Amino acid sequence: MPVALEIVSPTRLLLSRPVDMVVVPAAEGELGVLPGHAPMIVLLRGGLVRIFEAGKETSRLFVGSGFAEITPERCTVLANEAIPLAEVSKREAADRLKVAESIYEAVDKNDVAAREAAQEQLYSARVMGDLAQAP
Amino acid sequence: MANLKALRVRIESVKSTRKITSAMKLVSASKLRRAQIRAEAARPYAERMARMLSALAASAAGSPMAPPLLVGTGRDQTHLILAVTADRGLAGAFNANVGRAARVLAQQLQAQGKIVKFGVIGRKGRDFLRRDFADRIVFDVTFAGRKQIEFADAEAIATRVRGLLREGAFDVCTLIYNRFVSVISQITTETQLIPTPVPQGEARATPGARQAVYDFEPTEEDLLARLLPQNLAVQIYKALIESAAGEQGARMTAMDNATRNAGDMIGRLTLNYNRTRQANITSELIEIISGAEAL
Numbered sequence: 001m002p003v004a005l006e007i008v009s010p011t012r013l014l015l016s017r018p019v020d021m022v023v024v025p026a027a028e029g030e031l032g033v034l035p036g037h038a039p040m041i042v043l044l045r046g047g048l049v050r051i052f053e054a055g056k057e058t059s060r061l062f063v064g065s066g067f068a069e070i071t072p073e074r075c076t077v078l079a080n081e082a083i084p085l086a087e088v089s090k091r092e093a094a095d096r097l098k099v100a101e102s103i104y105e106a107v108d109k110n111d112v113a114a115r116e117a118a119q120e121q122l123y124s125a126r127v128m129g130d131l132a133q134a135p
Numbered sequence: 136m137a138n139l140k141a142l143r144v145r146i147e148s149v150k151s152t153r154k155i156t157s158a159m160k161l162v163s164a165s166k167l168r169r170a171q172i173r174a175e176a177a178r179p180y181a182e183r184m185a186r187m188l189s190a191l192a193a194s195a196a197g198s199p200m201a202p203p204l205l206v207g208t209g210r211d212q213t214h215l216i217l218a219v220t221a222d223r224g225l226a227g228a229f230n231a232n233v234g235r236a237a238r239v240l241a242q243q244l245q246a247q248g249k250i251v252k253f254g255v256i257g258r259k260g261r262d263f264l265r266r267d268f269a270d271r272i273v274f275d276v277t278f279a280g281r282k283q284i285e286f287a288d289a290e291a292i293a294t295r296v297r298g299l300l301r302e303g304a305f306d307v308c309t310l311i312y313n314r315f316v317s318v319i320s321q322i323t324t325e326t327q328l329i330p331t332p333v334p335q336g337e338a339r340a341t342p343g344a345r346q347a348v349y350d351f352e353p354t355e356e357d358l359l360a361r362l363l364p365q366n367l368a369v370q371i372y373k374a375l376i377e378s379a380a381g382e383q384g385a386r387m388t389a390m391d392n393a394t395r396n397a398g399d400m401i402g403r404l405t406l407n408y409n410r411t412r413q414a415n416i417t418s419e420l421i422e423i424i425s426g427a428e429a430l
Contacts, residue, residue: 008183010286010369012176028352040350041187043358067362069187069349076183078365080286113360 001035004074005051007061007082014082015061021052022075024068031068033075040070046124048085048131049077060085062131064124086133093129100125139415142408146401153397159225160390167318167383173283174315174380181369188366190349191359192333202356204297204363207330208306213250215273215296215305216240217328219312219374220260221382222279227389229313229382232323234263237311240325241268252305256292256375273299284379289372296371297364300329312374313381319388321381328370331363
């Protein structure tokens with residue numbers, strides 16, 4: 001019994017196929033999802049979604065942030081984007097880091113929600129830069 | 136008797152109008168295809184978001200810490216109406232329908248003693264509502280000259296709306312847009328955005344199905360704090376792209392009718408032209424003949 005994995009962005013369905021296991025970058029640490037997992041809704045942060053099929057890791061996708069809904073049968077990832085790791089670009093990551101830094105500088109430090117959002121964006125851009133392989 | 140030169144000029148001008156309308160119809164038809172595909176592609180995200188939100192909201196709505204995006208400010212005094220229209224006209228009643236629906240809603244609310252504010256998306260809506268509610272428009276956005284509407288555009292609008300909510304500038308937010316049903320049918324729809332109407336879980340609709348009890352990580356409050364703004368942006372994005380598809384559909388229908396009307400008109404004018412020409416010839420002949428007989 002595989003897990004029905006779906007990765008959806010606001011503009012389209014990015015991926016939908018049954019996989020053996022998927023590891024998602026939850027806000028409180030990586031979370032592996034096997035069939036029969038307890039139902040959960042988790043917040044995601046910048047990191048890799050790793051897909052395992054037939055005992056091997058078959059793909060790695062970078063997600064900026066998002067949510068995941070897990071039930072015993074399926075795992076639905078809602079992310080603004082999912083870029084195959086090989087295509088994550090250093091330049092893009094550097095640009096995003098600059099944007100995120102300027103947002104963080106400008107944000108009202110007393111507004112907790114806004115500050116946390118800015119921090120998260122900053123974190124996501126840093127992770128993207130660390131993972132980037134393409135120039 | 137109409138003069139021949141004037142008729143000829145008239146026929147030419149209607150013919151060139153027909154060329155323009157039929158070209159516009161073809162352009163809209165091809166844009167419609169693309170817009171429709173985009174609108175359909177965006178559906179899965181909205182569906183899944185609604186599913187997660189219903190699970191979350193069900194367990195958080197009762198708590199006193201529930202965020203204002205979900206439960207509102209607890210008042211019902213100031214209404215923000217977001218009207219989504221197109222930037223360009225020549226699309227039949229497409230823009231006027233939204234404008235009229237917004238005006239009717241605003242008048243109803245004002246009759247109940249409420250305060251109404253507008254956020255207008257699209258140039259046509261702004262022009263329409265400026266006539267009656269110029270001082271009530273809080274912000275307006277246009278995408279004139281842009282090829283496509285991106286998700287980031289919807290996010291920008293959502294951020295603005297949230298900013299207004301935080302300042303306490305409104306209590307209830309309603310979105311009015313044209314929902315794309317088919318090429319010939321766009322339905323003007325009103326949706327309440329804030330407080331967020333909680334979609335009913337599927338599990339409850341089908342008795343016997345096991346109601347999933349979710350664990351939340353981090354907490355429900357943290358998740359809701361992230362999910363609700365995203366949901367707002369998704370709702371706005373959905374309205375924007377549905378409206379974009381609807382606009383092309385409405386324009387296609389309008390231009391199809393215009394092309395047909397121009398064709399009918401050309402037919403009538405040509406008939407009139409030919410009759411007039413024949414009448415002229417006949418009267419000239421009569422003059423010649425009667426002149427010859429008089430000799």
